[in-house]
Amino acid sequence: MCRQAAEEARVSRSSAGKPPFQEFLEANRATVYRFLSVAVGPQDADDAFQETFLSALRAYPRVREPDKLDRWILAIASRKAIDHHRGAGRRALPTDDPPERPVHDPAPPDPRDPLWAAVRALPPRQRVAVVHRHVLDRPYAEIAELMGCSEQTARANVYQGTKRLRELIA
C-alpha cells in the first residue's frame, strides 16, 4: 500500500463522526471568544482567538473523540491564555479608547469597568480558572480537565483568584 493510501485510511478512521471544521468553528466560536475576551482582555482577544483556532485546525485531522470537541477547543484556548500572560509579562494598561467593534455589537463591555483592572492583576492560572468558573459556569472537574490539573488544584485556583478579586474590588 502506498503511503498516500495509508494516510487516507488513517484520516478516514479518525475522522469518523467528526464535523467539517467550519461546523466546529460555528458551534464553538462564541464561547471561545467569550472566554478569551476576559482571560486575555478585549484588546488581545481577536489575536488569541485566531491562534487558538489555527492550533486546532493544524491538529484537527488527528483528533479522536469527536464528542469532546467543545472541551478540546477550550483546553487549547486555556493554554493560549496562560502562554499569552507569560509571554506578555506585565502589560501596559489599555488606553481609554475602546477596541474596534463590529457595527452590530449588541452589548459591548465597558473598557473602563474597574473589574478589568482587578482581573488583569490575577496570576494567569487563577485568572483562567476564574473565567471558566464564573463567566462560563463550568464545573470544577471540567476546569481541571481543561487546564490539565487535579480537581483540587482547579478549586484552589478559583478560590484564590476569587478571593483576590474581592480584595481588589473592595
Place this chain on the structure above:
Amino acid sequence: MNTNDLKRLAPAASSSARSRGAADAFTERAIDEGLVDVAVATMGSPIGELFVAVTSRGLVSVAFEDESRDEVLERIVRQISPRVLEAAAPTDEARRELEQYFHSERRSFDLRIDRRLIGEFAWSVLRATSRVGFGELATYGQIAERIHRPTAARAVGRALGSNPIPIVIPCHRIVGAGGSLTGYAGGLPRKQTLLRLEGSIL
C-alpha cells in the same frame, strides 16, 4: 463583589457578534498558512443554490445546496480531510466559470478536477461523459460502449447518479435509449433546465 459580575465583562450576545469577525480573520490566516484542505462556498444559479468545494488539486464537488450538501460534506470529511472551511477566494475560479456557463458565455470548463470522490469505474464513465460536448446528447448505452463495457448500461447509470461534480462533468447530457430524460440526481426539472440552456431540448 458578586462573582456573577464577571459575566458583564463578556456578555454572551456581544461575544457571539464579535466572534464572527474574529472567525473571518482566522479563515484568512488559515488560507495564507495553507491549512485549509477543502474550501467551500455557495452561489446562486438558475437551478437553485449551488455548493462548491475546491481543494489544492482542483474542483472536488458541486452539489445542489438543498439536497446533497450534507451528504457531500460527510464524504469530503471521510475521504479527503475534515479541514473544511467556508472561504470565497479559493473557489473564485470555479464559481466564475459556472456563472459564465449559466450566462451562456462558456460552453466547456477549464477547471482542474480533484477526482478523490470518484471511484475507478465511475471515473471511466465520467471521463467518457466529459467528452459529450455542449448541445450534444448521448445515451447510457453509448457511454457503456465507449468505455468498452457494452452490457454495463445500468452500472453506467449508477455511476452518473453518483457524479460528485454535476454540470462541470455533464451527466445531464446522458439520456435514455429513446432520448427520454430519465433520472438526474438533482431532479428532472434541473436536467431539463440545463439541456434547455444548451439548446438540446425545447
